[in-house]
Amino acid sequence: xxxxxxxxxxxxxxxxxxxxxxxxxxxxxxxxxxxxxxxxxxxxxxxxxxxxxxxxxxxxxxxxxxxxxxxxxxxxxxxxxxxxxxxxxxxxxxxxxxxxxxxxxxxxxxxxxxxxxxxxxxxxxxxxxxxxxxxxxxxxxxxxxxxxxxxxxxxxxxxxxxxxxxxxxxxxxxxxxxxxxxxxxxxxxxxxxxxxxxxxxxxxxxxxxxxxxxxxxxxxxxxxxxxxxxxxxxxxxxxxxxxxxxxxxxxxxxxxxxxxxxxxxxxxxxxxxxxxxxxxxxxxxxxxxxxxxxxxxxxxxxxxxxxxxxxxxxxxxxxxxxxxxxxxxxxxxxxxxxxxxxxxxxxxxxxxxxxxxxxxxxxxxxxxxxxxxxxxxxxxxxxxxxxxxxxxxxxxxxxxxxxxxxxxxxxxxxxxxxxxxxxxxxxxxxxxxxxxxxxxxx
Amino acid sequence: xxxxxxxxxxxxxxxxxxxxxxxxxxxxxxxxxxxxxxxxxxxxxxxxxxxxxxxxxxxxxxxxxxxxxxxxxxxxxxxxxxxxxxxxxxxxxxxxxxxxxxxxxxxxxxxxxxxxxxxxxxxxxxxxxxxxxxxxxxxxxxxxxxxxxxxxxxxxxxxxxxxxxxxxxxxxxxxxxxxxxxxxxxxxxxxxxxxxxxxxxxxxxxxxxxxxxxxxxxxxxxxxxxxxxxxxxxxxxxxxxxxxxxxxxxxxxxxxxxxxxxxxxxxxxxxxxxxxxxxxxxxxxxxxxxxxxxxxxxxxxxxxxxxxxxxxxxxxxxxxxxxxxxxxxxxxxxxxxxxxxxxxxxxxxxxxxxxxxxxxxxxxxxxxxxxxxxxxxxxxxxxxxxxxxxxxxxxxxxxxxxxxxxxxxxxxxxxxxxxxxxxxxxxxxxxxxxxxxxxxxxxxxxxxxxxxxxxxxxxxxxxxxxxxxxxxxxxxxxxxxxxxxxxxxxxx
Numbered sequence: 001x002x003x004x005x006x007x008x009x010x011x012x013x014x015x016x017x018x019x020x021x022x023x024x025x026x027x028x029x030x031x032x033x034x035x036x037x038x039x040x041x042x043x044x045x046x047x048x049x050x051x052x053x054x055x056x057x058x059x060x061x062x063x064x065x066x067x068x069x070x071x072x073x074x075x076x077x078x079x080x081x082x083x084x085x086x087x088x089x090x091x092x093x094x095x096x097x098x099x100x101x102x103x104x105x106x107x108x109x110x111x112x113x114x115x116x117x118x119x120x121x122x123x124x125x126x127x128x129x130x131x132x133x134x135x136x137x138x139x140x141x142x143x144x145x146x147x148x149x150x151x152x153x154x155x156x157x158x159x160x161x162x163x164x165x166x167x168x169x170x171x172x173x174x175x176x177x178x179x180x181x182x183x184x185x186x187x188x189x190x191x192x193x194x195x196x197x198x199x200x201x202x203x204x205x206x207x208x209x210x211x212x213x214x215x216x217x218x219x220x221x222x223x224x225x226x227x228x229x230x231x232x233x234x235x236x237x238x239x240x241x242x243x244x245x246x247x248x249x250x251x252x253x254x255x256x257x258x259x260x261x262x263x264x265x266x267x268x269x270x271x272x273x274x275x276x277x278x279x280x281x282x283x284x285x286x287x288x289x290x291x292x293x294x295x296x297x298x299x300x301x302x303x304x305x306x307x308x309x310x311x312x313x314x315x316x317x318x319x320x321x322x323x324x325x326x327x328x329x330x331x332x333x334x335x336x337x338x339x340x341x342x343x344x345x346x347x348x349x350x351x352x353x354x355x356x357x358x359x360x361x362x363x364x365x366x367x368x369x370x371x372x373x374x375x376x377x378x379x380x381x382x383x384x385x386x387x388x389x390x391x392x393x394x395x396x397x398x399x400x401x402x403x404x405x406x407x408x409x410x411x412x413x414x415x416x417x418x419x420x421x422x423x424x425x426x427x428x429x430x431x432x433x434x435x436x437x438x439x440x441x442x
Numbered sequence: 443x444x445x446x447x448x449x450x451x452x453x454x455x456x457x458x459x460x461x462x463x464x465x466x467x468x469x470x471x472x473x474x475x476x477x478x479x480x481x482x483x484x485x486x487x488x489x490x491x492x493x494x495x496x497x498x499x500x501x502x503x504x505x506x507x508x509x510x511x512x513x514x515x516x517x518x519x520x521x522x523x524x525x526x527x528x529x530x531x532x533x534x535x536x537x538x539x540x541x542x543x544x545x546x547x548x549x550x551x552x553x554x555x556x557x558x559x560x561x562x563x564x565x566x567x568x569x570x571x572x573x574x575x576x577x578x579x580x581x582x583x584x585x586x587x588x589x590x591x592x593x594x595x596x597x598x599x600x601x602x603x604x605x606x607x608x609x610x611x612x613x614x615x616x617x618x619x620x621x622x623x624x625x626x627x628x629x630x631x632x633x634x635x636x637x638x639x640x641x642x643x644x645x646x647x648x649x650x651x652x653x654x655x656x657x658x659x660x661x662x663x664x665x666x667x668x669x670x671x672x673x674x675x676x677x678x679x680x681x682x683x684x685x686x687x688x689x690x691x692x693x694x695x696x697x698x699x700x701x702x703x704x705x706x707x708x709x710x711x712x713x714x715x716x717x718x719x720x721x722x723x724x725x726x727x728x729x730x731x732x733x734x735x736x737x738x739x740x741x742x743x744x745x746x747x748x749x750x751x752x753x754x755x756x757x758x759x760x761x762x763x764x765x766x767x768x769x770x771x772x773x774x775x776x777x778x779x780x781x782x783x784x785x786x787x788x789x790x791x792x793x794x795x796x797x798x799x800x801x802x803x804x805x806x807x808x809x810x811x812x813x814x815x816x817x818x819x820x821x822x823x824x825x826x827x828x829x830x831x832x833x834x835x836x837x838x839x840x841x842x843x844x845x846x847x848x849x850x851x852x853x854x855x856x857x858x859x860x861x862x863x864x865x866x867x868x869x870x871x872x873x874x875x876x877x878x879x880x881x882x883x884x885x886x887x888x889x890x891x892x893x894x895x896x897x898x899x900x901x902x903x904x905x906x907x908x909x910x911x912x913x914x915x916x917x918x919x920x921x922x923x924x925x926x927x928x929x930x931x932x933x934x
Contacts, residue, residue, distance in 0.1 A: 049516060376873075
């Protein structure tokens with residue numbers, strides 16, 4: 001483990017050398033501070049409570065090179081077509097670098113700023129350097145530190161006071177490289193007071209390639225803001241996806257986040273929200289569908305710091321083959337956060353005896369006038385329901401499909417953007433087909 | 443609000459009833475821990491060579507382990523805070539001094555000691571019990587040694603072995619040798635290793651095949667001497683088709699310094715056997731600023747080795763400055779059943795990190811966890827439980843319910859269940875809630891002429907009813923009273 005840890009530090013030197021003029025910018029001090037902090041902590045092991053039961057040895061296998069800088073010419077718009085969403089403000093990133101030619105920003109409403117982070121860093125670094133130097137989320141995460149050290153591009157979105165961004169913003173991160181490489185996209189989304197925004201993230205890659213995406217997405221929402229976030233993780237089945245997503249909520253702000261995890265050999269999602277204004281509301285939902293040897297780890301934290309805030313969390317998963325899912329959700333209620341109403345639920349269906357699920361819903365409560373509950377369920381398809389459907393002439397495969405679809409639709413139906421919901425339903429159905437195929441040929 | 447605060451304060455200052463110290467001649471080892479102390483304890487007990495060797499192995503292993511407090515921050519998981527324990531300041535052996543050969547009957551036991559147990563309301567005197575209704579056989583452990591066991595002969599007629607651990611080592615070495623450390627190996631955790639090295643006494647119980655133990659067996663633990671740690675070990679074996687109900691109770695004097703209690707309890711059930719283990723833990727909890735009190739770091743585990751066997755743990759935890767324990771069941775035999783019922787109350791500045799572990803190995807194994815946590819004043823109450831379904835455990839079933847109640851805004855209630863499922867036929871359900879006593883509930887009672895205090899006590903008792911119902915009758919009464927005392931005045 002130590003050698004891998006050192007390898008990252010070595011890579012930073014190469015990265016630093018490639019930055020040319022940027023090394024003199026204040027942002028570079030942030031990077032340097034991050035890498036020296038990373039030097040002190042090490043990569044996580046499964047002895048760490050935040051990574052317990054995670055097969056961290058998977059992380060040490062490939063040696064990820066720095067991503068090739070300019071090979072976006074190889075990626076055509078056709079390659080991206082399965083992931084493109086119409087009628088959105090679309091930013092495409094190839095190996096973590098903004099690809100202007102493939103993107104479609106169009107005319108932005110006034111008050112809306114959407115651009116690549118590299119551009120912001122080059123032109124108006126002072127506006128965001130401060131924000132980027134802060135910790136993301138309240139728990140230390142070595143991979144976020146790495147992201148900060150290597151950050152160079154991503155999306156910067158700024159919605160000014162009293163502005164509604166009527167088209168969803170779609171960030172598409174696509175990885176394609178011959179050798180295993182790592183990208184560290186960094187997204188900063190600022191929604192000021194009385195704003196409305198829908199943000200979609202898609203992560204995908206070229207078939208059967210191994211790479212690491214280590215992304216950090218941070219939302220800063222002011223008062224009375226409405227932010228809807230959707231994340232489609234469609235990485236290749238050989239890839240590694242590590243993401244830290246954090247939202248900061250102001251007074252009466254409503255943030256919803258739906259994460260769909262379909263791809264990736266090793267996926268770790270840190271999702272957190274800080275309910276820092278009275279009466280704000282957070283929803284964090286997730287769906288994970290696993291086949292083969294996929295390994296997914298969802299780690300969520302909802303921190304209630306102010307009174308009168310509801311939060312809702314529902315994570316559902318279907319596990320086939322020898323896949324492995326870990327869920328850890330925490331609701332932390334500060335002493336000041338009276339009248340909190342928090343609910344958390346994790347449901348899992350195991351399709352195979354070789355699949356494994358670890359779930360750990362947690363409550364940490366320091367206020368007395370609260371209503372907090374959580375639940376966890378692990379089970380299988382209900383035999384009675386299957387029989388009922390079969391007795392009515394529906395084939396076994398079709399019956400199973402119906403039941404699983406109903407299970408998954410619980411999350412998918414909550415997507416408010418119609419085109420996106422249809423897109424997600426298609427993806428889910430394709431995944432189901434693969435899960436059955438594997439099952440029936442086995 | 444202010445009256446509530448006053449009432450709360452009134453409650454918190456509620457005296458700990460068992461805080462007296464008994465002035466009795468003590469035979470103690472010098473403080474500190476090294477191989478000589480381990481040998482000293484072993485020699486005091488005239489232990490056979492194999493046991494000394496085992497203790498020394500445990501001691502040497504303990505030296506290689508890291509104190510849970512010294513772990514890296516990212517690897518620390520328990521929600522407990524306490525200053526470093528200096529293991530060299532602790533007296534590892536302390537016993538009431540007694541005539542050379544030890545008491546042959548109760549008459550020879552120091553009258554001072556009998557008086558102590560009487561004060562505690564423990565019926566140590568056989569006559570009293572014999573005169574009374576069906577009795578409870580008691581093994582009393584004072585500081586580190588077992589001082590008296592009642593009903594030994596009655597039980598022996600049925601082939602039941604019940605008595606102090608040291609006696610069992612001499613009288614039934616083959617049983618002790620076979621089962622000691624078979625459920626909790628000395629490598630298990632830091633405190634289990636420490637206990638294995640320096641344990642001084644405890645209770646031993648063996649129920650032979652086909653015997654249903656006719657009375658409740660009971661052990662009372664009392665820490666008396668200052669600066670001592672109590673390290674007792676309990677081993678209960680239920681052979682095929684047998685049944686036993688076992689009770690454990692504990693108290694300690696009020697002292698300003700913290701005292702360590704690191705016990706190990708091992709249960710083994712064979713085919714169709716059933717052990718019911720109940721604890722009412724009332725060690726000295728310290729004062730309202732968290733000064734003094736017992737550190738109760740205990741490893742309790744039962745192994746359901748045989749088919750259709752069953753182990754149920756019931757605990758009422760009201761004392762100790764820190765309670766840190768997870769009574770567990772290893773469900774090895776097919777169709778075996780594990781149960782855990784717990785009420786944990788933290789008031790004053792108490793901390794509790796407790797729960798259960800159910801490890802499903804056999805087919806059709808079932809487990810139930812019902813945990814009720816009540817936090818008042820500045821108490822921190824944590825439920826931490828693990829449910830593991832291994833690959834071979836087809837049709838395993840678990841149901842877990844954890845409810846927490848908060849009384850006052852300075853306390854905390856936390857729930858950390860760990861669920862690990864590796865079999866697709868398993869059915870696992872976990873649910874937890876946290877709430878305070880509803881104002882409407884209190885209002886309803888007030889309206890019907892009940893004082894707020896009575897209403898709270900009624901609601902708390904109702905909240906814990908599911909668990910209290912599992913306790914044997916005598917214990918249930920005691921537990922209810924204890925709950926009352928622990929929460930007295932904390933009405934809000």
